[in-house]
Amino acid sequence: MTAKGRHIAPLAWQAATILALVAVWQWAALTYPAVYLPPIERIARGYIQLWHGELLHSALLPSLRRLGLGFAIAILAGCVTGVVLGSLRSLDPWVRPTIEYLRYIPAVAILPASLILFGATDQMRIFVIAFGSVFPVLIAATDGARRVDPILLDVARAVGLSTAERLVRVVLPASLPSIFSGMRVALSIALVMMVISELIAADDGLGFYILRNQRLFQTANVYAGVLTIGTVGLGLTLALLAVEKRVLSWHRGWRGLTETGRG
Amino acid sequence: MKAFRSHAVKFGKGAAGIAAMVAGWEAVRALGFVDRRDLPSAASIVETAAVDLWRGDLAPAVLATIGSWAPGLAVAAVAGAGAGIALALLPRLEIATRPLLEFVRPIPSVALIPVALLVLGVGLQMQLFMIAFASIWPILFSTKAGVEDVDPRFVETGRVLHIGRAARIFRIVLPAMLPSFATGLRTASAIALVVAITVEMLTGQPGIGSYIENVRLSGLVTGMWASIFVTGVLGYLVNSLFVTVERATMPWSNENRDR
Numbered sequence: 111m112t113a114k115g116r117h118i119a120p121l122a123w124q125a126a127t128i129l130a131l132v133a134v135w136q137w138a139a140l141t142y143p144a145v146y147l148p149p150i151e152r153i154a155r156g157y158i159q160l161w162h163g164e165l166l167h168s169a170l171l172p173s174l175r176r177l178g179l180g181f182a183i184a185i186l187a188g189c190v191t192g193v194v195l196g197s198l199r200s201l202d203p204w205v206r207p208t209i210e211y212l213r214y215i216p217a218v219a220i221l222p223a224s225l226i227l228f229g230a231t232d233q234m235r236i237f238v239i240a241f242g243s244v245f246p247v248l249i250a251a252t253d254g255a256r257r258v259d260p261i262l263l264d265v266a267r268a269v270g271l272s273t274a275e276r277l278v279r280v281v282l283p284a285s286l287p288s289i290f291s292g293m294r295v296a297l298s299i300a301l302v303m304m305v306i307s308e309l310i311a312a313d314d315g316l317g318f319y320i321l322r323n324q325r326l327f328q329t330a331n332v333y334a335g336v337l338t339i340g341t342v343g344l345g346l347t348l349a350l351l352a353v354e355k356r357v358l359s360w361h362r363g364w365r366g367l368t369e370t371g372r373g
Numbered sequence: 374m375k376a377f378r379s380h381a382v383k384f385g386k387g388a389a390g391i392a393a394m395v396a397g398w399e400a401v402r403a404l405g406f407v408d409r410r411d412l413p414s415a416a417s418i419v420e421t422a423a424v425d426l427w428r429g430d431l432a433p434a435v436l437a438t439i440g441s442w443a444p445g446l447a448v449a450a451v452a453g454a455g456a457g458i459a460l461a462l463l464p465r466l467e468i469a470t471r472p473l474l475e476f477v478r479p480i481p482s483v484a485l486i487p488v489a490l491l492v493l494g495v496g497l498q499m500q501l502f503m504i505a506f507a508s509i510w511p512i513l514f515s516t517k518a519g520v521e522d523v524d525p526r527f528v529e530t531g532r533v534l535h536i537g538r539a540a541r542i543f544r545i546v547l548p549a550m551l552p553s554f555a556t557g558l559r560t561a562s563a564i565a566l567v568v569a570i571t572v573e574m575l576t577g578q579p580g581i582g583s584y585i586e587n588v589r590l591s592g593l594v595t596g597m598w599a600s601i602f603v604t605g606v607l608g609y610l611v612n613s614l615f616v617t618v619e620r621a622t623m624p625w626s627n628e629n630r631d632r
Contacts, residue, residue: 216567302483320487323487
């Protein structure tokens with residue numbers, strides 16, 4: 111088989127799998143009509159409706175706004191705390207037990223508490239998203255900062271950088287590869303917390319849209335909402351990878367990847 | 374003696390850190406940023422937790438959550454490990470199912486709770502399904518990565534020693550991939566707990582989730598904070614349990630490297 115043929119065959123298999131699944135679903139939906147098995151075209155219609163017009167503003171955009179703010183807060187707080195904790199090692203035994211306790215609280219459990227403190231507001235949802243996703247970033251930043259090459263720190267000290275400058279200009283960039291892998295984990299948790307906070311206490315957003323349509327037995331819309339959340343997750347993951355690739359173009363891991371890609 | 378001393382110092386520093394957090398909590402209360410009734414004192418939260426665990430309905434709720442968490446996770450562990458090994462050893466199967474897996478991966482499992490409600494209705498069956506479905510993915514993907522990362526020299530050595538294909542899988546590939554399976558299982562155990570509690574909150578299925586919602590709706594604010602505190606302890610214990618088992622049973626695991 112030629113190299114090109116070998117490349118096309120898997121794609122053909124994959125396309126065949128998807129088509130077969132869609133065909134089986136459609137056949138089942140038409141032969142055994144059931145509430146939970148709506149035909150494909152109704153799911154597609156619901157999906158398209160979510161991406162423009164009224165539903166875009168009442169479902170997709172509110173969700174994206176909360177997710178964006180909560181995730182941004184988590185990244186900022188996680189990086190700052192993590193880089194400081196990782197570089198000042200003597201601090202570690204003082205704060206570790208507290209962080210270990212907080213990070214293993216199942217994040218849903220704090221939702222009722224934030225509901226009492228903030229009410230059913232966007233602050234409450236943003237807080238829950240940030241709380242859930244801050245720990246992977248924090249742990250990764252601590253880890254990255256702890257593993258900074260000591261030679262880099264010696265050089266920074268020798269050229270007379272202050273502690274703050276060392277943290278921002280040496281430790282932070284050197285921890286970025288680790289931070290980015292933490293951010294990928296954090297993103298999926300942020301998405302989960304966004305959905306949960308909207309399922310339990312919201313009057314707009316994708317989670318609320320799904321739950322309302324489930325109660326109205328508009329099943330096609332439920333599936334359309336789930337697909338939209340999946341699309342958002344996939345899109346944001348790809349965007350994060352693209353940023354990572356750009357920001358970390360100097361890093362050995364990425365350099366290695368591009369070199370093997372070329373060879 | 375020296376080792377004991379350094380342990381005691383470490384413990385003391387950790388306790389001081391927790392004391393500082395409690396002090397911060399009390400400071401927020403004292404400064405009046407939030408209504409004091411919404412933020413009870415740390416001492417009263419711990420006291421209520423102890424009382425509710427001992428005499429109230431909190432302990433049965435915790436046990437009910439564990440009772441659905443454990444079987445759901447067990448099903449996911451078996452199915453996830455099986456699927457992960459199969460995908461790693463059968464490249465054709467992996468290629469054919471890749472679009473499906475990549476499609477399911479970015480969907481947060483909790484978004485499927487309404488779908489599960491439609492298909493399975495409210496009940497233990499639906500809760501178990503959601504827990505197993507949500508926790509199967511980390512197990513599947515880390516098992517698959519673990520099998521793929523097995524050092525080919527190990528397998529070659531097995532071949533040189535005339536060990537059969539089945540025996541090579543059981544005696545070389547499986548032990549080598551166990552640590553990454555264990556890591557996946559630990560991640561999954563936390564996800565399973567979140568999903569179990571979310572389902573309880575949404576559907577009133579007995580457990581911690583519905584307990585927290587009930588005390589909140591009855592206006593028992595201290596009881597609510599107490600149950601959240603207990604939930605955190607449960608999450609911590611679950612993780613420690615898995616780490617301890619990993620260290621004890623897999624001396625070759627990464628968990629043993631930084632010690």
